[in-house]
Amino acid sequence: MPTSSIPGEVVAPSELQAVANDGTRLRYALMEMAASIPDVIALGRGDPDLDTPEHVIAAAANAVEQGLADEPAPPAGLPELRQAVADKLRRDNNIGLEADGVLITGGGQEGIFLVMQALLEPGDEILVPDPRYTSYDQAIEQAGGTTVLLPTRPEDGFDLDPEVVSNAITPRTKALLIVSPNNPTSGVVSSDSLRRIARIAQEKNLIVISDEIYERYVYPPAEQLSMASLPGMAERTVTLGGCSKAYAMTGWRVGWVAGPADFIHALTGYKAVTTGPVSAVSQYAALAALTGPQDVIEESRRIYLDRRDSMMAGLDRMGFTYAPPLGAFFIYTNASSSGLSAFELSYLLLKEGHVLIFPGTAFGERWQDWLRISLLQPTPQIEEALRRMEAVIARRRNDL
Amino acid sequence: MKPSPLADALAQRAAKWLAHPIPAPDRPLAETSEGMRNEVIEAMEQHQCDHYTRRPGIAPLCNAVSEILSRRGVTVDADSGVVICGGLGEARYVALTALSENRKIVIAGHVDYAQDIGELLDCEIQEWNVDLDGNGTLLLIHTGSLSPNQWIDIASWCDQHDPIVIADESDDALDQPGIHPPFASQNEMAERTLSLGRFDSSGALDAWQVAWFAGPTSLVQQVRDLKQAITICSPAPAQYAALAHLNENPSDRRPPSKGKASLTIDPPSKEKPDAH
Numbered sequence: 001m002p003t004s005s006i007p008g009e010v011v012a013p014s015e016l017q018a019v020a021n022d023g024t025r026l027r028y029a030l031m032e033m034a035a036s037i038p039d040v041i042a043l044g045r046g047d048p049d050l051d052t053p054e055h056v057i058a059a060a061a062n063a064v065e066q067g068l069a070d071e072p073a074p075p076a077g078l079p080e081l082r083q084a085v086a087d088k089l090r091r092d093n094n095i096g097l098e099a100d101g102v103l104i105t106g107g108g109q110e111g112i113f114l115v116m117q118a119l120l121e122p123g124d125e126i127l128v129p130d131p132r133y134t135s136y137d138q139a140i141e142q143a144g145g146t147t148v149l150l151p152t153r154p155e156d157g158f159d160l161d162p163e164v165v166s167n168a169i170t171p172r173t174k175a176l177l178i179v180s181p182n183n184p185t186s187g188v189v190s191s192d193s194l195r196r197i198a199r200i201a202q203e204k205n206l207i208v209i210s211d212e213i214y215e216r217y218v219y220p221p222a223e224q225l226s227m228a229s230l231p232g233m234a235e236r237t238v239t240l241g242g243c244s245k246a247y248a249m250t251g252w253r254v255g256w257v258a259g260p261a262d263f264i265h266a267l268t269g270y271k272a273v274t275t276g277p278v279s280a281v282s283q284y285a286a287l288a289a290l291t292g293p294q295d296v297i298e299e300s301r302r303i304y305l306d307r308r309d310s311m312m313a314g315l316d317r318m319g320f321t322y323a324p325p326l327g328a329f330f331i332y333t334n335a336s337s338s339g340l341s342a343f344e345l346s347y348l349l350l351k352e353g354h355v356l357i358f359p360g361t362a363f364g365e366r367w368q369d370w371l372r373i374s375l376l377q378p379t380p381q382i383e384e385a386l387r388r389m390e391a392v393i394a395r396r397r398n399d400l
Numbered sequence: 401m402k403p404s405p406l407a408d409a410l411a412q413r414a415a416k417w418l419a420h421p422i423p424a425p426d427r428p429l430a431e432t433s434e435g436m437r438n439e440v441i442e443a444m445e446q447h448q449c450d451h452y453t454r455r456p457g458i459a460p461l462c463n464a465v466s467e468i469l470s471r472r473g474v475t476v477d478a479d480s481g482v483v484i485c486g487g488l489g490e491a492r493y494v495a496l497t498a499l500s501e502n503r504k505i506v507i508a509g510h511v512d513y514a515q516d517i518g519e520l521l522d523c524e525i526q527e528w529n530v531d532l533d534g535n536g537t538l539l540l541i542h543t544g545s546l547s548p549n550q551w552i553d554i555a556s557w558c559d560q561h562d563p564i565v566i567a568d569e570s571d572d573a574l575d576q577p578g579i580h581p582p583f584a585s586q587n588e589m590a591e592r593t594l595s596l597g598r599f600d601s602s603g604a605l606d607a608w609q610v611a612w613f614a615g616p617t618s619l620v621q622q623v624r625d626l627k628q629a630i631t632i633c634s635p636a637p638a639q640y641a642a643l644a645h646l647n648e649n650p651s652d653r654r655p656p657s658k659g660k661a662s663l664t665i666d667p668p669s670k671e672k673p674d675a676h
Binding site: 028070106113118119142174237238248249250251260266268277280 | 404405410411412413414415416418420422423424427432437440444445452453455486487488489490493513516517520604606607608610626630632634635636638641
């Protein structure tokens with residue numbers, strides 16, 4: 001580890017410091033560093049450790065054997081998959097649309113990119129809750145738009161305050177991005193806030209982009225409510241979703257964008273000349289995920305809750321504070337009691353403890369004391385990670 | 401019917417598609433082999449496709465691309481100089497978008513897709529000619545539709561004007577010995593050229609949406625960063641499909657393809673590919 005002349009100072013290597021202010025690059029730099037550590041416990045990336053369900057793989061294998069995977073899919077996606085997504089949104093999210101209101105994308109990430117490209121002109125402002133997954137920033141910048149951050153607070157459970165939204169609107173505001181459950185905070189926008197924000201969006205003629213990629217994982221007392229299901233909102237809301245998080249299918253790269261049919265038609269045309277159709281075999285896998293047995297969702301929810309409880313107990317022991325996660329599979333925790341910035345602590349935990357955790361600055365510049373911990377290891381590994389974290393912090397306190 | 405507020409809100413680059421019909425996909429030209437299918441199914445059943453892959457693509461496939469290009473006279477680093485893409489369309493789009501910033505696009509050969517993408521990027525596009533001022537340009541060439549004499553003229557022009565080059569080598573898939581030397585294998589072209597292409601000459605992999613781009617690290621990283629921002633990585637099953645296809649159809653064992661005469665341009669100090 002690079003040394004410092006100041007006792008107790010943690011000096012991260014230059015290649016890490018060089019990307020400290022770029023959230024996306026910082027996360028990848030830490031992952032690359034972790035890849036060289038044989039016994040690392042990875043609590044960084046949001047890549048579920050669970051297996052893709054067997055019935056999904058079987059369906060994909062069948063599509064391959066039957067030659068279906070050799071038939072190019074239409075740019076909008078397989079008709080049966082678009083219908084399955086529409087059925088799911090109607091059934092689970094109370095969003096009434098048909099298959100022509102669905103575009104299949106190469107993962108939720110591609111949906112973000114395409115929607116920003118389709119909506120933002122240079123100079124358009126888009127309101128984004130902070131902290132945030134910084135890939136939104138990249139997509140907005142690539143489209144020529146301007147990110148306007150909406151602060152959220154741990155004391156509110158990282159809910160989105162409608163007054164904060166209202167105060168941030170300017171004549172250049174084009175859209176509002178809602179991410180619920182949220183990455184990195186695991187907060188869920190309350191039903192009351194959502195309804196008030198919906199009224200603001202209609203009054204101010206705002207478009208709402210609702211990223212619901214984690215919507216299968218909402219924990220009591222929170223309840224999932226889709227913006228597009230609220231009165232008057234379907235015509236001005238784009239709903240993003242996918243299979244990656246819900247069905248542990250990050251490697252298959254299938255997501256969707258849902259909205260009014262005319263908007264989806266235009267988006268499909270744009271996709272056809274840019275990134276092209278999604279791989280057919282992945283679409284058959286996604287079809288099986290959406291139409292097959294859904295007990296895998298409840299099972300994984302139970303697993304993530306168990307891990308969440310273990311992690312919360314460990315953070316309590318370390319004196320780290322947090323807002324109890326109400327969704328997704330992360331814990332966003334304030335680690336200021338360690339005496340280190342989150343960037344330094346993240347590096348120290350990796351180098352000495354062999355535990356990969358992302359600093360909050362990977363999700364926004366002001367989150368200097370925060371860590372995002374993913375719950376994507378089995379509970380025994382989480383317990384081991386906590387032991388290592390406690391040992392590193394104890395040694396650090398002794399050194400001081 | 402009155403457009404939705406969302407349709408009304410569309411940016412200009414997407415709004416034109418409101419009135420455009422969406423093209424239907426082409427029929428597949430061939431089927432994948434039983435052996436390839438079995439290999440992909442095995443990868444899926446072993447849960448090798450469940451998670452994000454390395455950003456550039458699975459290592460064996462990147463290595464294969466690097467090895468084949470090396471045999472064709474183009475040296476690229478397998479780790480930092482090769483990226484597996486989700487289809488040829490995606491490869492072309494990310495390459496053009498990432499490398500055209502502050503540059504005008506000059507095209508040579510059959511690259512009709514460039515007009516669509518150029519419109520989206522609000523980039524000026526010109527047809528190449530030997531008298532064109534190439535300073536600050538991005539040259540996009542479809543190598544397979546150019547004559548040997550055009551290659552010579554273009555390479556000479558590049559020497560004088562120092563453009564960045566995207567060489568669309570899609571007519572010369574990696575599963576065959578090589579119809580012609582890659583443009584990047586020409587003298588002084590390697591450091592300025594990003595090559596892109598497909599794995600499969602028969603069209604059987606078209607629906608799987610897998611392609612590649614490769615070149616010097618400095619160019620590849622720019623394009624890779626954009627590709628990653630859009631899709632994180634390419635679908636794992638498609639990558640294993642491409643790998644299985646190359647394993648079944650190693651380009652140095654296939655009989656040479658008939659048709660095109662070999663070019664008279666020699667690759668710089670490298671073993672000549674089997675060109676016919």
